[in-house]
Amino acid sequence: MIAEVIVDVAAHQTDRVFEYHIPDDLEVEIGSRVVVPFGRRKVQGFVVAVKKSSDFTGQLKDLLLVVDEMPPLTPELVALSSDLARQIFAYRISILKTMLPGVMRANYRKILLPNSPRAEQMPLFAGDPVDLANLEEPRLIKLVKQLLNKGEARIEYLVENKAKKKLVSVYYPLLSAADYQEIFLETRKTASQQRKLLADLAGDFAAYPKSREELTSLGISSATLKTAVSKKWLQEKDQEKYRRPTKPVAPSRPLDLNDEQAAALSRVSQDIKGRVSQTFLLEGVTGSGKTEVYLQAISQALALGRAALMLVPEISLTPQMVKQVQARFGQQVAVLHSALSEGERYDEWRRIRRGQAQVVVGARSAVFAPLDNLGLIIIDEEHEGSYKQDNNPRYHARDVAIWRSRYHHCPLILGSATPSLASRARAQKGVYQLLRLKKRAKSQPLPRVDLLDLKHVQFAGSQFDISCPLAEAIQKRLEKKEQVILLLNRRGFANFMLCRNCGFVLKCPNCDLSLTMHKDTCTMQCHYCGYQEAVPEICPNCRDRQIRFLGTGTQKVQEELAELFPQAKILRMDVDTTRRKGSYDKILTSFGQEEADILLGTQMIAKGLDFPNVTLVGVINADTGLWLPDYNASERTFELLTQVAGRAGRADKEGQVMIQTYNPDHYAIHLAQKQDYELFYAKEMQVRHAGDYPPYFYTVLVSVSAKNEQNAAREAFKIKRQLQRELRAPTIILGPAPATISRLKSQYYYQILVKYKREKHLNELLHQIQDQAQEVKKYGLTVEIDSEPERIM
DNA sequence: AGCACGCCGACT
């Protein structure tokens, strides 16, 4: 038999199947993870087909090893990887690797082994095997080369599997309860440890086998267990134990639904039962009880013996959210997100693969969860940009979910208070079925939202970040012992350094961006490539002392708050304060327990948080994202403001929202004030229509990058000409133009945007362009294609 | 990608 294998070499020329002969002693299935010889080396690969004969004219090599006892990929995922690779211009192997937990990525090592008696005696081979990757000393490198040339040493290529299972010792009784009782009586009284074990064996026989952990907690030492094993009382076996990221929680019961919720649920459940692959858009204001609809729909799928998958943005995958699902479905739930350790992730994933978890809750990549009997897929907060991966492979979880819903003939629910324009438009056209929840479940009033026009307002502090009305409102809440959330979409202290003498702005040496000043670490940082340097005291250009740090970041606002409200406790939450594992959780827990009065953060505080004592939400500057050169800047701003406004007054206390802005008349901002999604949708659709933007047009972004700016530009123009030759109106080709950040990590970027309605051969043409680009890659050029980009910058 | 082969210039 012959296996078709996709090898773990992410390159254009290797992005196809390679065939291998399957030795008789190996059991290979579609989806098996294998190790194969590839040229001189060995690499990991995935079997995508098994067949009887091959057209290959050369000599087929043998598969070396099947890594896992159960193929990690299902036939569905193998098929999906092929379709997706074509759709998003990614290597198939990159997609296969993103489908699996990180520990299933192989580790490759090259070690040096002696090949002659003389070499064996050398001190080089005295210790551990020589790893050629960490060979640094020039003297040794030379020696190794000589040995290899003379054939006195050879290289061994290793493929290591990082996936490790946690094993625990479990003790099985070898005798009967009566036997143990008898031995107990015969054992001398001074052997109290052994007697304790025997007593437990006799008295609690039915509970065996017991794990070492259980027995130790009974006060039985491992030495005693060793004795028991040697006396043939017990047998020790290694048993796999799942590393569980969550603790059991108290169960919850389904809540009563209002009529809107009930109607939505019954519509979805009809298609769960009927096995219809229908996409629903569940549009429901904050607090309208979408989650309860999800949970009851999941119950319906489970009742039919089918599994359910629920995607949540990483940021709102808080313990609160996970607990809700667990409370309803208990041990059947598996959780997949980035806060898990590698081991926990692997074990949760295996529980799913083995059919031991029927409900999966996870972030973007969980859309590939190996559930093989899906009855329902849910994407909560479907408008979230994070569902699209912004590096390769650039897949959108929504598109993958639609593919899977078709494969499994099951419904897909997209839920949001502020649906993406694309989804809302599809619902309008009837492609998706629109379900609306207009009432808040607990019928609280929506919070009052005020706009503060920064052009005509007095500032309270010395930094001109917080206006007097906002400061007064904060003061009032502090006096009432209520809590405040403040949003500022920019971290750091000041976002650029300007010299007042010569006008010099300190920029990143690798990127076309100003460096942000971080006061706590006294560094100037590039938020794109991570470059850092010390904060200058004099202008690096003219050596003048008159340097200023302008712009506002969370650190500066925190200082100003401390100055205005010296008695208040302030928590800051941004990438800088949440870098360490668990710190995100710690800050939220601390704020939830009312250990602080003000939570100041970037957009990570806007989503999903539910703190009943928060009665004021302030937005320091609503305009930070408004004028970005992206067609969806207004949509992003409206979403962010609406979401953050939803954080105020979620319990019985009345909430208030204050938005500081220089653009109170901009529709994205005043419609967010009114929290009128439908009006925003109508207005934004007009704007998109006028600008020939999505959802009226599809978009593809072709970006060309190179170390040398001319090379990038030249190639970009060449691609443009090719596109122009093949594509016809109404297709619009924009650019090439330097990207908004024209240089990033020392690479110059040029971009072409293609907007089209129907171009049957576009996909094929773009693949052709990608192939040609591969040929010019020698000159250091990279061509990347992003279908439906989230950012065109 | 990464490894080898092959061809040229500069050293022990």
Add this chain to the structure above:
DNA sequence: GTCGGCGTGCTC
């Protein structure tokens, strides 16, 4: 002579 630079071609 040989070491090492990188251009080119291949991996079932």
